[in-house]
Amino acid sequence: MPVEVKVDQDVRKIVRTLVEEKGPEKAELIPILHEINSELGYISDEAIKELSERMNIPSSHIYSVATFYRMLSTEPRGRHVIQFCESAPCHVAGGRLVWEKLQRELGLSKGETSEDEKWSLITTSCLGVCGVGPVLVVDNNIYGNVTPEQVPGILSNYE
Amino acid sequence: MKATRSMVLVSSDPESMDRGALEVFNRLQKQILAYGLQEEITLSMISDVSKKSANPLVLVYPDAVIYGSVTADDVPLIVEEHLYKGRVVEHKQISPYDLTGKIAWLTARKGTLPAEYRIVLKNVGLIDPENIDEYIINEGYEALGTVLKEMTPEEVYTEIKNSGLRGRGGAGFPTGLKWQFVAGTKSEKKYVICNADESEPGTFKDRLVLEGDPHAIIEAMSIAAYAVGADEGFVYIRGEYGLAITRMAKAIEQAREYGLLGEDIFGTGFSFDLHIHAGAGAYICGEETALIESIEGNRGEPRARPPYPTTAGLWQKPTVVNNVETLANIPAIIRNGAEWYKAIGTPSSPGTKVYTILGNVNVTGLIEVPMGITLREVISIYARGMKNGARLKIAQTGGSSGSIIPASLQDTPMDFDSYSKAGVSLGSGALLIGDENVCAVDLAKVLLNFFRFESCGKCNPCRIGNKRAYQILWNISEGVGTMQDLTDLSQLSDQLYELSNCGLGQTAGSPLHDILAHFRAEVEAHVKLKVCPTGVCQMSGRRAYQID
Numbered sequence: 001m002p003v004e005v006k007v008d009q010d011v012r013k014i015v016r017t018l019v020e021e022k023g024p025e026k027a028e029l030i031p032i033l034h035e036i037n038s039e040l041g042y043i044s045d046e047a048i049k050e051l052s053e054r055m056n057i058p059s060s061h062i063y064s065v066a067t068f069y070r071m072l073s074t075e076p077r078g079r080h081v082i083q084f085c086e087s088a089p090c091h092v093a094g095g096r097l098v099w100e101k102l103q104r105e106l107g108l109s110k111g112e113t114s115e116d117e118k119w120s121l122i123t124t125s126c127l128g129v130c131g132v133g134p135v136l137v138v139d140n141n142i143y144g145n146v147t148p149e150q151v152p153g154i155l156s157n158y159e
Numbered sequence: 160m161k162a163t164r165s166m167v168l169v170s171s172d173p174e175s176m177d178r179g180a181l182e183v184f185n186r187l188q189k190q191i192l193a194y195g196l197q198e199e200i201t202l203s204m205i206s207d208v209s210k211k212s213a214n215p216l217v218l219v220y221p222d223a224v225i226y227g228s229v230t231a232d233d234v235p236l237i238v239e240e241h242l243y244k245g246r247v248v249e250h251k252q253i254s255p256y257d258l259t260g261k262i263a264w265l266t267a268r269k270g271t272l273p274a275e276y277r278i279v280l281k282n283v284g285l286i287d288p289e290n291i292d293e294y295i296i297n298e299g300y301e302a303l304g305t306v307l308k309e310m311t312p313e314e315v316y317t318e319i320k321n322s323g324l325r326g327r328g329g330a331g332f333p334t335g336l337k338w339q340f341v342a343g344t345k346s347e348k349k350y351v352i353c354n355a356d357e358s359e360p361g362t363f364k365d366r367l368v369l370e371g372d373p374h375a376i377i378e379a380m381s382i383a384a385y386a387v388g389a390d391e392g393f394v395y396i397r398g399e400y401g402l403a404i405t406r407m408a409k410a411i412e413q414a415r416e417y418g419l420l421g422e423d424i425f426g427t428g429f430s431f432d433l434h435i436h437a438g439a440g441a442y443i444c445g446e447e448t449a450l451i452e453s454i455e456g457n458r459g460e461p462r463a464r465p466p467y468p469t470t471a472g473l474w475q476k477p478t479v480v481n482n483v484e485t486l487a488n489i490p491a492i493i494r495n496g497a498e499w500y501k502a503i504g505t506p507s508s509p510g511t512k513v514y515t516i517l518g519n520v521n522v523t524g525l526i527e528v529p530m531g532i533t534l535r536e537v538i539s540i541y542a543r544g545m546k547n548g549a550r551l552k553i554a555q556t557g558g559s560s561g562s563i564i565p566a567s568l569q570d571t572p573m574d575f576d577s578y579s580k581a582g583v584s585l586g587s588g589a590l591l592i593g594d595e596n597v598c599a600v601d602l603a604k605v606l607l608n609f610f611r612f613e614s615c616g617k618c619n620p621c622r623i624g625n626k627r628a629y630q631i632l633w634n635i636s637e638g639v640g641t642m643q644d645l646t647d648l649s650q651l652s653d654q655l656y657e658l659s660n661c662g663l664g665q666t667a668g669s670p671l672h673d674i675l676a677h678f679r680a681e682v683e684a685h686v687k688l689k690v691c692p693t694g695v696c697q698m699s700g701r702r703a704y705q706i707d
Contacts, residue, residue, distance in 0.1 A: 029456035030439050034398065061457075068458040068615075070440030071398045087360035088555060089517045089591050091605045096695075125442055125609055126360035127399050130515065130589075131523045140401070 008046045014039055015050040024055045029065060033072050042073040070124065078113045078120035080158050082106075083137040087126040094147070095134035099123075101148035102136070105155060118158075164199040165242065166220040166539050167191075171204040175215035180204070182231040183215055190238035200242060201539045204550070213253050227253030276503065278511050279364075279487040280527045283371030288406050291413040294374040300419055302493035303378050306385055307427045315386040316342055319489065321497035323509040328354060328445070328482035329557065329586045330662075331508075331575045337479060340469040341387040344477040349389035351380050352473065352480045355396040355403070356450055358442040359558030360609065361589030364513040364525060365483035369396065369403035372487070373410035377420065377433060379486035382493060384431045387479050392431065395450050397438040404437055411435070442613035446661050447472075447480040449615065460617040461661035484513055484588075504530030508574035512585075518554075518592035519546045531577070534569040538592060549594035553678070557586015559606050560666035563599070563673035584669070598695035599678035600685055603670040604632040610667040621664030624655045628671055630703040635682065638689040638698035645682065649675055 018035050022028040032055075036047050043066045052059040066072045084099055103109060106119055113120040129135050132144025136154070143154055169175075169184045184204055191197055205218075213227030217237065224247050226237060233251055240246045286293040294300070306315055320335025341349060353376055357365040369376065380392045396404050411433050414420040422430045441459045443449045448462040451473050472478025488510060492500045501509045508530040517523050520542035528537075534554060538544065545551060551566045556573075562583040571581050578585045593602070611625040628651045634640045652668030652675075659665045674682055684690050691698055 026456035027436075027454060030453065031437065034437065034439060057456075065456070065458055068441065069398075069438075072439050086605070087609055088559065088602060088605050089361040089589070092518050092591060092593050092597055092602070124440075125613060126358060126362075128357060128363040128366050128397075130361045130363060130517050131525070133517065 011040065011044060011046045012050045015047050016054060019051070019054040026055070026057060029055065029057065029062065030069070033062075033066055033069075037072050042076050044074075048074075076113075076117075078117050080118060080139055081120045081122065083122055083124040083127070085125070085127050085133065085135045085137075086123040087130075089126070089130040090133035090135055093133040097148050098134045098136070098146050098151065101151045105151050165201075165222070166218075166536075167200055167202045167242070168205045168216075168218040168220065168539075169202070170214055170216040170218075172214065178215055178228075179230055180215035183217065183229050183234060186231040186234040187217070187238065190234055191242065194238060194243050196238075196242055201544060203535075203539050203544055205535070216253075222247070225253050226251040275526055276511050276529050277527050278491045278503075279368060279484050279513055280371075280525070281491070282375065283367055286372070288371050288373055289409055291374060291410065291417060294372070298490075298494060299374055300378055302490040303381050303419070304425060305493055306382050307425050307429055312342055312386045312388060315382065315493070318497050319386070319492060322492045322500040323497075323507075324485065324488055324492060324500065325508060325575060326482055327484035327488075327512070327588070329359070329560065329584070331585070334481065334485055337469060337481075338383060338386050340467075341389075341477045341479045344470050346477050348391075348474075348476045349387055350473045350476055350478040351384045351387065351389045351392040352447075352450065352454075352478055353380055353392070353394040353483060353486055354445065354447060354450060354480050355394055355400075355483045356438050356445045357400075357483070357587075358397055358445050359560065359587040359589060361517050361555070361558050361591050362515055362587040364515060364588060366400055366403055367525060368483050368487050369400065370406055373403075373407045374414065375487050375490060376407070376483060377410060377414050379481075379489035380433060381420070381424070381431050382489055383479055383481065383486070385429055387477070389479070390430050390432070392433045393436050393454055393473070394433065395436045395438060395444070395454060397444075398440055399438075404435060407435055441615070442609075443615045443661075443663055446663060449661070450480065451478065458615070460615045461663075463660065505572065505574045505576075507576040512573070512588055514573075514588045514590050516542050516590050516592065518590075519549060519594040519596070520544065520592050521546055530574040531572040533572055534564075534590065537573075537590060538569070542592065545592070545594055547594075549596070551592060552595045553593040553597050553599060553602065555591040555593070555602070556589070557584045558589040559609050560584070560662065560669070561586035561589065563602065563670055563677065565677040584666070596693055596695070598636075598691055598693040599674045599681050600632060600636050600691070601693075601695045603674045604629065604636055606670045607632055607667070610663070614663060614667070618658075618660040618664065620655055620658035621660070621667065624651050624659075624664070625667050627651060628655075628668070633703035635685045636691070636696040636698070637701050637703070638685065638696075639700055639702050640686040642683075642686055644686065645675060645679075 018032050022032055036043050048059050048062045051062055066074050108121040110123055134146050136143050136146055169180055171180050187202055191200055215229055217226040217229045237248050240248050282297055316335050316338040324334045325331040326334055355365055420432055436454050438444050444453045444459040446461045447468055449459040453459040468478040468480055470477055504510045511527050512530050513527045515525050522543045526541050555563050564583055571577055607629040611629045614621045614625050616622045631644045631648055648671045652671040655668035656665050681692055684692050
């Protein structure tokens with residue numbers, strides 16, 4: 001998901017539209033945060049502030065929720081997010097070697113974003129595609145049965 | 160997955176090996192190939208199954224025939240007569256009394272190879288999940304019709320109670336009883352929740368049901384709602400399951416169009432509607448009170464219990480929370496009756512169980528079989544044996560919160576009671592199979608890394624205990640562990656179990672307990688000899704003072 005930096009005004013407008021669409025009930029908070037995260041690439045301070053006013057929920061609560069869930073980010077991420085599954089089934093199926101190769105290839109460690117903002121490398125718990133482990137996910141594309149040798153080829157698919 | 164006609168097992172304890180078991184095995188392999196039987200017969204080596212006098216043994220299953228003192232020269236006759244022509248070679252047979260208890264199943268279940276039996280996955284892969292008509296043609300919504308028109312709510316939960324159905328989320332609580340609790344709680348408003356936050360590592364059965372047969376869940380939730388007196392429901396699907404969310408949304412829309420959700424269903428005056436709530440990535444939300452918190456728009460932190468959700472759940476109203484697999488059994492039980500269901504599986508755990516098979520085996524995937532199958536059968540028959548002919552060393556049952564077990568437990572029937580008697584958890588049905596290249600310390604380290612990351616942080620024993628246990632395992636795996644560390648791990652395991660607020664913390668210590676109970680020698684080798692016997696651990700000498 002390519003992400004452009006949106007100016008604050010756009011951010012506020014996106015938040016307003018979402019709250020109007022889904023309603024200001026607290027039960028809609030996580031669905032709305034999901035949408036903001038996928039539109040902006042992350043949940044910015046500006047978005048939290050606007051959301052707090054529109055939904056009448058303290059921004060501290062919104063921040064605590066946004067930082068609790070793995071799929072939501074309060075930090076900007078690279079243009080492409082690589083998620084690597086580090087749960088036991090992928091690990092046993094050879095994930096350890098793929099993970100080492102991935103870090104070497106990108107020059108990044110767990111949780112880091114590259115300087116050119118192209119890549120973010122994060123680890124994740126089980127993604128439920130264990131039948132084809134080791135698994136890595138780039139943006140929304142799932143790669144299964146990955147071997148260390150395949151890593152450079154997979155990465156070259158992305159601009 | 161193809162079914163196997165026979166299983167041939169060769170004993171491989173030290174005596175057997177000494178007396179030529181390997182030659183027997185190799186010869187069998189050659190002969191089976193020569194007769195072109197390799198597709199129908201699985202061949203494996205098993206350890207320590209008999210009293211020593213008649214080794215090596217060759218066991219043929221499901222016929223429950225045991226050949227003793229077999230030499231490589233006996234093999235052509237056994238293959239030709241027994242496996243090819245179906246005639247037992249009587250002069251090589253020995254009595255089953257020579258066997259130890261470990262393969263008691265061999266004679267107990269004589270004549271039956273466990274076959275797949277699909278209730279939960281009946282429609283999965285066969286019908287178009289985006290077309291409600293295909294579900295209806297396959298007996299869909301028939302059970303809902305029966306329930307609404309011919310049964311009282313009490314009759315519904317009594318039927319489920321009588322079927323003996325137990326929750327498939329991991330805890331095994333009787334489903335009918337849960338429904339009865341909620342039905343018996345007086346309240347204007349009640350809720351039904353489907354727990355589809357499937358995040359137990361190694362488990363993807365619920366995903367396949369949601370993706371392949373979403374209407375089964377809608378029908379089952381409607382039946383549950385009628386039984387307990389609820390009019391609103393939520394399907395909490397983990398956020399990573401994009402396709403499942405789309406399919407479920409479409410199914411709900413179609414059911415509304417057909418009048419199967421909404422007001423006055425089937426003209427009976429019963430109303431029920433359903434919403435989807437997508438999770439946002441948190442393992443803890445599979446815990447039912449954390450899941451409820453998450454629907455309400457909060458951090459997914461489990462509540463203190465009691466009160467249980469059956470009395471004060473979503474927005475403090477009585478709430479039924481059932482797992483996807485549990486619900487998928489409901490329509491079939493109503494259609495065919497409790498007696499039919501009870502006849503499948505074992506007496507204390509009726510029905511089928513969906514297992515996911517993973518790890519170092521030839522075929523990974525999903526099976527649904529009657530409760531009570533053994534791990535050996537799963538590996539030999541459905542997984543087509545270990546990869547590269549390696550030997551089973553270690554298995555993890557039930558996902559991260561399950562158990563780590565050694566190969567010696569592979570003949571324990573997998574049902575709730577037999578497993579809990581052996582101190583093993585059946586959990587979510589994930590079966591992670593590991594060969595000799597899997598290190599017990601490394602596996603436990605990966606699991607504790609998972610738990611320290613997924614702990615919600617609300618209670619100290621879990622937040623601090625998991626981190627500390629991970630650091631200790633790290634030190635052991637880097638060659639700087641001490642014997643005191645082993646004592647500490649064992650204490651941490653007990654404390655996590657006794658002091659944690661919810662199931663996550665309570666089960667997080669079981670890998671620690673399990674590796675010390677079953678693989679202590681291997682763990683001690685890391686500490687005393689500074690050697691990882693499998694060569695997996697780095698043994699770099701680096702300490703875990705600072706790990707994020």
